[in-house]
Amino acid sequence: MKHTPLHAIHVSLGAKMVEYGGYEMPVSYPAGIAAEHRAVRERAGVFDVSHMGEFEVSGPDRNAFVQRVTCNDVGALKPGQAQYSAILTDQGTFVDDCLVYRFEDRLMLVVNAANIAKDWEHIVAQKRGANVRLRDISDETGLLAVQGPVAEALLAALTPVGIAMIPYYHFAQGKVAGVQCFISRTGYTGEDGFELYCRGADLETLWHALAGAGRAEPCGLGARDTLRLEAGYPLYGNDIDAGVTPYEAGLGWIVKLDKGAEFTGLAALKRQKLEGVKRRLVGFKMTEPKMVARHGYGVYVDGTQVDVVRSGTVTPTANCAIGTTYLPAGQAKPGAPFTVDVRGKRAPAEVVRMPFVPRRTKQ
Numbered sequence: 080m081k082h083t084p085l086h087a088i089h090v091s092l093g094a095k096m097v098e099y100g101g102y103e104m105p106v107s108y109p110a111g112i113a114a115e116h117r118a119v120r121e122r123a124g125v126f127d128v129s130h131m132g133e134f135e136v137s138g139p140d141r142n143a144f145v146q147r148v149t150c151n152d153v154g155a156l157k158p159g160q161a162q163y164s165a166i167l168t169d170q171g172t173f174v175d176d177c178l179v180y181r182f183e184d185r186l187m188l189v190v191n192a193a194n195i196a197k198d199w200e201h202i203v204a205q206k207r208g209a210n211v212r213l214r215d216i217s218d219e220t221g222l223l224a225v226q227g228p229v230a231e232a233l234l235a236a237l238t239p240v241g242i243a244m245i246p247y248y249h250f251a252q253g254k255v256a257g258v259q260c261f262i263s264r265t266g267y268t269g270e271d272g273f274e275l276y277c278r279g280a281d282l283e284t285l286w287h288a289l290a291g292a293g294r295a296e297p298c299g300l301g302a303r304d305t306l307r308l309e310a311g312y313p314l315y316g317n318d319i320d321a322g323v324t325p326y327e328a329g330l331g332w333i334v335k336l337d338k339g340a341e342f343t344g345l346a347a348l349k350r351q352k353l354e355g356v357k358r359r360l361v362g363f364k365m366t367e368p369k370m371v372a373r374h375g376y377g378v379y380v381d382g383t384q385v386d387v388v389r390s391g392t393v394t395p396t397a398n399c400a401i402g403t404t405y406l407p408a409g410q411a412k413p414g415a416p417f418t419v420d421v422r423g424k425r426a427p428a429e430v431v432r433m434p435f436v437p438r439r440t441k442q
Contacts, residue, residue, distance in 0.1 A: 083129035084221055084282040092297060100192030102130040105299035116305050116395045118296035119268050123227035125295035126303055128274075129282060132195035133220045134202065137185040138211040143340065145186050148205050149179060150325065150348070152338040156181040161248045161263055164333055166190070166198060167344030171324045171351060174201050175315055178265060180250060191315045205343065221282030225295055226272030226306075228439070233295060234273055237288055238262070242273065247441045256288035267303065269310025269438040305394040308401065311362060311433030317374060318360060318389045318403050326351055327405065328360045329433075359411035360389070362433035365400040365419070370426035372402045377420035380410055388419060397435045406430070 080103045089096065094105035105127070107115065118124045136145055145153045151164035158181055166174040166188075175198050178189040190198045199215050206213065225234060234242050240253035242262060250263035258281040266272040275285055290297050304314070313319045319328050326334070326348065334348055365372055372391035377384050391402030406417065413432050418425040 081130070083127055084279045085127045085129070085286055088283065088286060089127065089297075094297075094299060097300070099300055100130050100195075102192060104130060105297075107299040107301045108297050110296070112299070112301035112305060113395045115296055115298040115302035119227045119270055119298060119302065119306055120396055121228070123225060123230045123233055123272075123295040124268075124298035124302065125286070125289045126224040126226070126298050127222075127282075127286070128224050128303075129220070129222045129279065130192035131222055132190040132192060132198065132215070132217040133222075133276075134188045134190065134199065135185055135214040135216050136188070136211055137214075138209075140209040140211050141186055142181075144206070144209045144211045145179060145188070146338065146340040147209075147342050148202050149177065149188075150335065150342055150344065151179070151333045152335040153179060153181070153186070154338060154340075158183045159249055159251065161250055161265055163248075163265075165325060165330070166201060167325075167342070167348075168321065169343060169347065171326075171344035171347035172321050173315065173319045173323055173325075173328075174198060174321070176313065176319060176330075180261075180263065194315065219279055221277045221279040221285070223275045223282070223285055223289065224267070224272060225275065225289060226266055226268040226270045226298075227295070228270060230270070230272045230295070233289065234262070245273075256285055258285050260285070264441065266440055267310075267312055268306035269312070269434060269436060269440065270306075271439060271441050304390075305392060308390050308392065308403070309394050309397050309434065309436040310438055311435065313360075313403075314390060323360075323405075324348065324351060324356075327356050327358055356408055358386070358405045359408055360403055361406050361411045361415075361430045362401065362403055362435060363417075363428045364397075364431050364435075365402075366427045366429055370419075370421050370424075371400040372419040372421060372426070372428065378404045378406070379418045379420065379425065380406065385410075385417075394435070401431075401435050402428075403433075 089105040149164040180187040386405040
């Protein structure tokens with residue numbers, strides 16, 4: 080397994096370490112997932128997410144190339160802006176979801192750790208004579224996410240960059256705690272927050288400036304998962320995968336069919352939009368006390384299995400058993416009932432609107 084530059088620090092803090100995306104990562108620290116989750120909702124938490132992948136695209140054809148390999152409209156980005164997008168198959172299904180950052184002289188794609196090798200192979204295969212230079216900079220890039228209502232104040236005290244002036248899905252470059260970074264304002268928790276990209280060798284300095292008593296609570300993958308589920312954000316491998324299209328996943332807004340550029344999956348998605356989707360991703364809550372739907376449990380409509388639970392647990396802020404699954408399009412509306420096989424018992428559930436907890440990102 081790979082390690083991030085902060086591995087020894089996580090171990091010294093007593094983190095419970097697990098394999099994730101080929102990395103040994105902290106799932107929680109001694110305070111526990113619920114305490115970490117609440118710290119992000121109420122104050123601030125800091126996540127080591129250096130396992131994520133980063134691909135740099137430079138050269139004269141860089142914008143046209145990224146237009147071809149992603150479904151959102153890169154042409155709508157100005158330097159200093161970021162965009163949520165996806166890398167798709169010819170069938171219009173997900174190779175991965177990603178973030179695209181546009182700099183003056185290059186673009187950067189941020190992808191999921193478990194998909195780095197697959198995504199890289201997929202992107203390189205589409206080069207086809209384009210005048211671009213592709214670099215996988217994942218191993219040399221460190222990444223911290225600082226999330227929560229006091230994240231802005233915490234960072235402002237450590238940098239001359241006017242981070243209060245960074246709009247949502249924009250970024251700026253400068254020093255934080257003396258470390259050269261680029262600072263983006265996106266987030267995966269439903270709270271306001273920032274991502275700090277730096278050289279891996281500088282990550283420890285940043286961590287010590289941010290984490291600790293009176294600052295940001297160290298948070299692991301467990302809290303990251305409960306926070307993103309409450310906020311209604313998809314996780315590759317759960318809510319979206321190689322069998323799902325953006326339209327089915329409720330992410331049609333990232334598909335720009337008319338952006339003036341062919342992209343992988345375009346024909347299939349045009350066809351699906353014309354014909355209509357047969358299933359949709361929905362949020363749900365369990366309606367019987369003590370019944371918790373977990374990833375992989377069977378989902379049934381009128382006695383017939385239609386899918387499995389994609390994400391599911393009891394989360395601290397929602398304070399009930401919630402989850403996501405795919406239902407037939409006609410059934411995918413708030414209040415619609417269905418059942419989940421919870422350890423051999425068909426437990427009742429109903430569709431609810433997402434997000435489960437209001438997002439407080441800076442819009």
